[in-house]
Amino acid sequence: MALIECYECKRSISSEASACIHCGAPMAQQQAHAQSAGAPAQASTISFGSLPRNRAVAEAVIALESPEPLPKVVPATAGHRRQQQAAQAAVTHINEDGSRPVEGWLKIMVFLLPMVFVWFLLRSGHSAKQRLFGFGWLALLILASTLK
Structure with a gap:
């Protein structure tokens, strides 16, 4: 048993773990995928970890095949919070x-x-x-x- 770096969160986990204990990323799938298929021809890598990286662990790969931009991810509560703030700002208390x-x-x-x-x-x-x-x-x- 050795400590390896999780490909998702870049934290140390056991090499025998089936999933990362920190982020829940499946380790068996990633190892099998990395061994069976190589990286796509047109691909760029994204790493959210800190240097130095463990090169034995595969990195996340994003294929550059789709020209359309990815949708912007906004927390679900952001719009609700803005609506509440606008409603509170609209309510003004005035004496008679x-x-x-x-x-x-x-x-x-x-x-x-x-x-x-x-x-x-x-x-x-x-x-x-x-x-x-x-x-x-x-x-x-x-x-x-x-x-x-």
């Missing part, structure tokens, strides 16, 4: 007076650290009432800290 609501994290941080986070209320869309409450709280805390 036309202003944007103050997010929960901003409410908490304006209460705890108004000297830093009250400035976020100056972003476009916040109403004068929201800004008045934020800057009023900041002024109240500044006034309370100066009175001793």
Whole structure:
């Protein structure tokens, strides 16, 4: 028993293994195919392994007979994810007076650290009432800290 390199994932596996334990590539089929048939006349090799390669292990071969390009492989969830993001971007929450609501994290941080986070209320869309409450709280805390 010796360690050989898998033709698919280029990891070390047992020479007696019927399939690669890492990627599941069948080893018996590859060895029989490599011994019985040589490489096609018009072929290019693709290797995803790192150098140095074990030349005793056959590499994947792609025949260049078809002139049409191969289809682009995209994960199945990619289109679904883009659709969800577009739907979320289209949903805008607006108060009845036309202003944007103050997010929960901003409410908490304006209460705890108004000297830093009250400035976020100056972003476009916040109403004068929201800004008045934020800057009023900041002024109240500044006034309370100066009175001793």
